Amino acid sequence: MTIRTRFAPSPTGYLHIGGVRTALFNWLLTRRQGGQFILRIDDTDAERNRPEALQPILEGFRWLGIQWDEGPEVGGPHAPYFQSQRLQSYKDAAMQLVDSGHAYPCYLAKEALDAERKAAEVAKQNYIHRGVHRNTPPAENRRLLEANPAPIRLKVPEGRTLGIDDLIRGRVEWQADLIGDPVILRADGRALYNFATVVDDVALGITHVVRAAEHLDNTKVQVVAYEGLGAKAPTFGHVPVVNEPNSKKKLSKRDMKKFVTPEIRAKLKLVGWTDAEIESRDDLNPATVAFYREMGYLPSGLVNYLGRLGWSLDDKTEVMSLETMIANFSLDRVNDSPASFDPEKLLWVAGEHMKMLPLAGRITGCVPFLVRAKIIAEPIDEATQAKIARIVEACGERLKVFSDILQHAPVFFRDPEYDPKAVDKRLRKEGAMDLLRAAAEELKAAPSFAVADLEQVLKPWCETRGVKIGDLNHVLRVATTGQQVGIGLFETLSILGKEETLRRIEIASQIAAK
């Protein structure tokens, strides 16, 4: 039998990092076993339902390479895949439960209910609601409902033990007597989450419900709903929640702005976002997938990291391709304790994936970041394109994410910003200026500025002068880039070219003399 899994996001305008990890587990399981992964849009909450808020979610999945077999834009045999378009089926199902004696109308006013709940709370007792029409004959309940619409409650059986055999947690049980009868349909006919999700999962033929552990307690009510509907409950797998970095608390969708630390803000601004945009958009923070896309993370790196968060292939594999993950994924190797999101390890994994990307791909990936940061302008002429190619190549393994190019490329397109400390340390040092002038003369006479030729000229030159190549490196680097660290010196000079190199040495000499 082929499996059918689903992920049911609300259109919130962003793809949450914790949610996508759950979706990924569903998807890997489905690809591994052969089956369909379904995207169902949970848009029953009118307030949160904005049509344009769906696109960022679909884009996020597409960017990561997680394709859905049925759902928005691709359709499928069980369309529609929007819960807001399936409302009638929830009503029908609820009435079916009333007719079969598994549900009943509840005429208790909300205020009275709240009062009861409050009283129980004060008395430090568990509040377990049981409506008066619980045992009214079904036909009578239906008549009541037709005459006077009311919320419908699910009848939780008494004296029973409810349980599931969770694929990740094993056997989990609840005493039915400790559960109040939940409302499944409001008086106006709108379904509640716990009911709509069951009705849909039955209708869509979902076989495996893999979801975050925060839903574990919902399962008991859902089990009752499946029973009432006469449907076989799917197999459940509750994956542990993802915690905030350095925390034991769930990585929440609320208050994501707090992750925008000064450092994160600086990074966002470096790639071209303004303070106003960072404030107004809710996807520009490290708890969303969009953030990593904006920072130039390779999607395969993010997927690798997220897949390894709570799941492992064996005792040593860290870096792996999507194919490897699919070929080896199973729920029994998913941990049952929460995992903390670690941005540093994510960066490392992303860097490992970047190393595996051929040069052409790295160049293509970097260009948009240079454009966005206004280092270069479109259309890009041939000379600029060639220059970028040389810079990216010279960066080598210094690039972990595409936006790292912004630490290395700008100096090749505009005058250096001289770091005062670097100038002090390297250019105002005893003998530094003499060395710099002499080197400039040598460079002026150099027949070629190709990397290999520069190296062949400068190294012996140092030797005959009794100067360490390291000292020359320091002086020339600061003189031409203003910084103490950067890509290889010979590459730097070569990309700059003779004229520009000599011009910068002149500028640096004047600055150092001040």
Next chain:
RNA sequence: GGCCCUGUCGUCUAGGGGCCUAGGACACGGCACUUUCACUGCCGCGACACGGGUUCGAAUCCCGUCAGGGUCACCA
């Protein structure tokens, strides 16, 4: 507070009675390589929450304690 879940280096994890003097990875510290940085290699730091049991033998099984988390709506 009730119910439910979970406890292995700071973090992600391997382990499921003897292979454990607990392995790997990130981070951190050191050394080597090197024209700086990065990369790479080597070394180091660093954990079975606690207490009882079961057993010849427990990180592993059982019980309890403690700790952390999740959830308790006519939200999703």
